[in-house]
Amino acid sequence: MNNTDCCSLDGISCDPKTGKVIELHLVVGFLSGTLRSNSSLFRLQHLQTMDLGFNNLSGILPDSIGNLKHLRVLSLGGCNFFGKIPPSLGNLSYLTDLDLSDNEFTGELPDSMGNLNRLKELQIGLNKLSGNFPLMLLNLSSLTLADLRSNQFEGMLPSNMSRLSKLVSFTISGNSFSGTVPSSLFMIPPLIELDLTKNDFSGPLVLGNMSSPSKLAKESISAHLTSLDVGRNRLSGKLPKSLINCTQLELLNVEDNRINDTFPSWLRFLPELQILVLRSNEFYGPISSPLSFLKLRIFDISGNRFTGVLPSDYFSGWSAMSSVVDIVDYDQRMFRGASYPTYQKSVGLTNKGSNMEVVGRGFTIYKTIDVSENRLEGDIPESIGLLKELIVLNMSHNAFTGRIPPSLSNLTNLQSLDLSQNGLSGQIPPDLGKLTFLAWMNFSYNKLEDPIPRGTQI
Template sequence: MPSFSERTMMIWSLCLIISLSNRILVIASSSRHLCRPYQKDALLEFKNEFHYNVMAGKTESWRNNTDCCSWKGISCDPKTGNVVELDLQDSFLNGPLRSNSSLFRLQHLQTLDLGLNNLTGILPASISNLKYLRNLTLYNCNLFGKIPSSLGNLSYLTDLDLSVNDFNGELPGSVGYLNRLTELRLVSANLSGKIPLALLNLSELTWIDLRSNKFEGMLPSNMSSLSKLIYFEISGNSFSGSVPPSLFMIPTLVDLDLGRNDFTGPLEIGDISSPSKLRVLYLGENNFNGPVPRSLSKLASLVSLDLSFWNTRRGNVDFTIFLHLKSLKLLHLSNMNTKTMVDLSLLSHLMSLGDLDLSGINLKINPTLNLPSPIKFLALSSCSIAEFPKFIQSQTRLIYLDISANQIEGQVPEWLWKLPVLWYVNISQNSFNGFKGSEDVIQKSAKVMLDISSNTFQNPFPLLPVSLMYFSCSDNRFPGEISREICKLVYLDTLVLSNNNFNGSIPRCFEYFNTTLSVLNLRNNSISGVFPAESICVYLRSLDVGHNKISGELPKSLINCTRLEFLNVEDNMFNDKFPFWLRLLPNLQILVLRSNHFHGKIFSSGASLIFPKLRIFDISRNLFTGVLPSDYFAGWSAMSSDVGIVDSTPDRILGRGSGFYHRSVALTNKGLNMELVGSGFKIYKSIDVSGNRIEGDIPTSIGLLKELIVLNMSNNVFTGGIPPSLASLTNLQSLDLSQNRLSGEIPPELGKLTFLARMNFSYNMLEGPIPQGTQIQSQNSSSFGENPGLCGFPLEETCGGNEEEATKKEEDEEKEEKDQVISWISAAIGYVPGEEGYGYLYEPGAWDGMVTSKL
């Protein structure tokens, strides 16, 4: 038997051998490159398929002399060295995903994430070459076209996310072959049609999110075949019919959102025998009618319930149903169309309630009411409330309060300003006339958004919390000059003072807002003087000073507002030449100079007037003169195509309650005055140059603006013929060329414009037959009056003469004009805006979920 010293020596020798062996293995493994050479080459080729405007993101670390398995975004199988994961989310990839991309040579990929890149183009069918894919994420990649049916060949796929893209058409039925799929996300993907029945074959699905698309039709009756479904969200579509009771029979279902669709009829939940796991049920903003089902009380696990806009047909609602839902944290019952008056004390038993919306329901509020204090969001708009609810004073966790559109009079109580975390207050559409509270209490209050519009406020102008970011006092009775109190709001993002009796000049103290102000609305007051150049904020996105008495020149300092999208100075006394420098504002979408004293030419021989994003151009009722060149409209891209323009100035600043800021502009359409508000800005495209002294031919390049809805060139001195290129404006609804000096015939092609509901050619020197066409023939004779040479219905004069010769002349003129338009299209396609004056879009006050940065 070895001695102790010999055993010790043997142990140390063994340890040394093991240590040396491990070191040798480590050295060997570090010198072996896992990455297979042909896969490295494919990755480097894939990187070079894109160009990078800012930086290369994760691909910046990719070098030919290093192991590709060590590159950012790459994971390899340690046994085989095959690339199995490629995660290039938000890596500044810029360019289409090619059908022959080297990406598809990575045959062993199991995870592919290219989300948040600019892959503008179609999703190629060759994506199915990656046959071992399990996770595919192409979220927010600017993809368009149809989703390829070859996607159904990815039989190993478990997670698919194609959300926030611009696809068209339906979801291909081939998705029904993805029998391993567990999660399907297609949020805001612009898809339409019905849900493929084959989707019900995917028994492994746990998550379906189809929010904000254009899906329609009825849900399949046998939804319970998705027996493992946990999350089902289809809000913001056009689904219709009744909700199948089988949906509530899925034993695993936890989250069900059917809101903002067109579902109808009474709701049948069915016989729920086992305890339901359902925690979230959103049914609001549909067309449900009839009584609220009592079976809702069986959903004892509910945490969030939304039944807003339920039509009870003015029937009664048994609100005791909700008392069985002891776990409720969110309850939205707004606009239920019930005659029942609700005693708010009924809900005092819901001890966890944190979000309550009873807007549109008649409420009884006892002065001694005491609701549980966890309430954070409270909306009681249009509830026939006559006194400021005193129970709010004890809601120390309250963040959001909307008591708009009630009948409350007098002053806002001082205790409201002392609520410690309350940041949003909407008391609009009441009869408040002032604030109670000392300067110290009010100005130190932590309020961020305050809407006091449509009340009876007048002098003195109220003290305001200095922390305000959003303030609206429109539609009150404020007289005199704009209060200097405004100057203390150094964090202000949105200021709306419209529809009051303010006079005097614009305060120069607005310069203090130069780091924050993005929306300024002084519309419809009696403000005079010149617009102070120093008051212009470089972050301005929306400026509306219409319907005042402002004079002088349009401040050229606006050129620094590269984020400006909306500019309206209508109905003032501006006396200036056309501001050609506005073309340097890369985001300008709406320009209204109507009814001022602007003068001179609207064309400069030294620079093309190119407005790539302009959708509304109104310079009517001014003193503009001169001749427009034939290619004048060649660079107005947004009116030439239906490509969506991102609008970062929200039409609705806030996403809850009624505290919204709406931009608006008055327009003339079909001979009627109208006001364009809200989402109409996204689709409305209009040109109005009427009421000036512009002369010469109508530019034939007008035919390029295929998305125009309204065109008004009346009351000018245009001469020559009506360009046949107008027939290209297939979306045109209103055309007014009256009171000019136009000659020749009305192009017969205009008779084919099926949307053209209103037209006016009167008071010109037109001749020949009025074209045949349903829309033209439906016009009143006054639309063609005072043209001595015109004949045919609806005029009384009959036509004669050599029609064959007239037709040949029209064809020759049309051919010549088409040749011109083709050359302008080429010029417009070749136009690329320079980088000078462009900058990143800063969005002050972009509150997640409440202050949106996109229209």
């Protein structure tokens, strides 16, 4: 087949002047078998883009990949490769985008990858890579995205992470990194997304340059930070108040740690906050002051030691849950105009009595309040009835008393309601049975009268 024939095929692009193949986009099932070191593919010396993602190319990635010295984009995600990543990748000095995610690569990253000084996006998540944090990555001064999630990396992160001065997204969830989180991570000016979940980090979370602890400079914090997820580690101490400088923050998740602090009421000064998850820590004390969370959609403080009475107007300033609000998905906005993937983020929640994870696009539509397993008391605030967009409400395992507010029947989108294990008394509002979407109710272990209303979904 001559070049003209080749260039007319789907997924193949050629230089209009020379006729040389410069791009291959053969994704999702076009190819199968093993890439041999003598494959004609590696003789395409003018190739600039090779995207073979999600083909069944099981086997070892041959050293011959290093022959394609003009490659700028190499995407081999989901191809069932195994074995070590070949050191010859370091020869691809023009490479700007490298995706080796969702394979079975093992061992450590080759030191030669430190030569890829034009690399902007590195995706090596969902493999079986091991060893300490690959220090050669700190040489990649152009790097904007680094995704190392779901591997077997361990040890401490280096203290000079701020050398990656152009980093926008850093994801290392699902590894075994330990020690303290280096404060230099929060001193990378363009950083937008930081995901450190499911590791073994410990100690307090410190933001910015603490050489002068008496005065934390505003400019030392990543002011553009939109998503901070440090859940499922062993972090302790207090939630750093310097987060108040992260005025673009939309997601804050510290679930399943050992943070010991009072309720961070100062978070109300973060105007973009949409998702707040403090569940399963050692927070304590009252949360009685009414808060105005204009964009909050997920509020989970379950499994702590919060106390006190919630005033009747507690939920009156929660605009996003009380009306239909057009909220742009932060993943979409974060990477608008860029080629970054909006990978599937998740937060653990309780819905209909079972633990679940809200994943990906679920963030944009899910609206939930979970204050269960605390020591809250007094009446359930009447203002809960203002939150007409609420889907899940869990106030179980507290010490609430008095009557169930009739205003709950205003929650026309409610799907799950759990008020069990409290001291509630009186009649269950019969109008709850008219809620069209309510599929699960639990009022057990209270002092209530009359039968549970039979809803349209029950």
